[in-house]
Amino acid sequence: MGHSQLAKAQNHQRIVEIAGQRLRETGLHGIGLAELMKEAGLTVGGFYKHFESREALVGEALEAALGYWQAALQSEKGPTFAGLIDDYLSESHRDRPGTGCVLAALAGDIARADERTRDLCTEKIREQIELLAGLAGGGSGKSGRALAILTYSALVGAISLARAVNDDLLSREILDSVKKSLRRRERDRKQGVRRQPGKRAQRRA
Amino acid sequence: MGHSQLAKAQNHQRIVEIAGQRLRETGLHGIGLAELMKEAGLTVGGFYKHFESREALVGEALEAALGYWQAALQSEKGPTFAGLIDDYLSESHRDRPGTGCVLAALAGDIARADERTRDLCTEKIREQIELLAGLAGGGSGKSGRALAILTYSALVGAISLARAVNDDLLSREILDSVKKSLRRRERDRKQGVRRQPGKRAQRRA
DNA sequence: TGTACATCAGTGAACGCGCGTTCACTGATGTAC
């Protein structure tokens, strides 16, 4: 319980990390500072030694949470399109919003948030789409980007619905069905792209 | 400002309707009773002559709002799959969450809501999927349902992302791109189904 | 049709609680000599 600079930095990071989880679990207004600080092993009073306001913490936490997801995706050293879909639409992801995709958990809240927060998310969404488009196929054409946007939308929507739904059977059906549809979509496109030199070859096969 | 039974019923309906809009606009915890009653031309005190609690109002409002969407879809007398997609992914829908799809606006909040609310939404989601599956094609096969689920997920996700995004260009791109992708998907499937008797006919064309 | 009365939708103020924020204080940290 020292007051060293190191301890402060560690505490700061811990608060941000916990906030990132709880915000995704309970919504942007779902948790109070007292509870948050307690969970970090501290008391409320100290909060303002770290952040200017609750809003400032939310900003930092969202930024970190968005970055975390990004990192997780890229660190998988060359994740595949199909692998990414399977991860995203897993029951594990559905049941752990706290460590999952920020947009799936908070899209509604973000749409109503201040401009700075929305700026942040806009850039992250842009990056995600580009990442997906890159994975979708070597082609730099528009269809890769279109597939990326469709895929991203379907992922976010499917997880949102699967979480909203109360019936485990329906919830799983949503995850599995979208998983299969998206996988097939990518497969179809890849085959189309690879046989590019002669389009007639597709018909012969 | 009478106290008649008729007036009460009208006030009740008005409160529910306004709540349905404001909740979709500001989230399940985004608006207070005082403001709500004021907007309905009443004062806070009278609230409990209509509802047992705030929670009860939210339940009624959500049920009405979900029903409203359902009705709008069906009253379009035989809406088409493509028409439905265009309506859902319109800028008008994006910019008016208050009168739009409950799930697109509140999926996050609903996932965290009490069981009764989630039950309600689960049934509505089931109905929507069946409605879409019915429109997707005459075939009663599994692929119609899979397309319905993919479509529904993509719709909810696309509108959620388009609302979260701050950049109007990217927002429109998401709407338009998903619109096109889904339209094509349905077209492809319809062609496949209609030429069922002889699969070879597809290759000849 | 007219009159007395019970009902109850709606009013406006007050209550109580939770939560973000502030503040005086503590004591370990780290620096200047």
Added chain:
DNA sequence: TGTACATCAGTGAACGCGCGTTCACTGATGTAC
């Protein structure tokens, strides 16, 4: 290496505000005679 001192992370209580809920009261509604 020791010592005196300034800094500041963290404490715990208090403040103020907003919001859901309660309550005594009002007066129009609608009913019984």
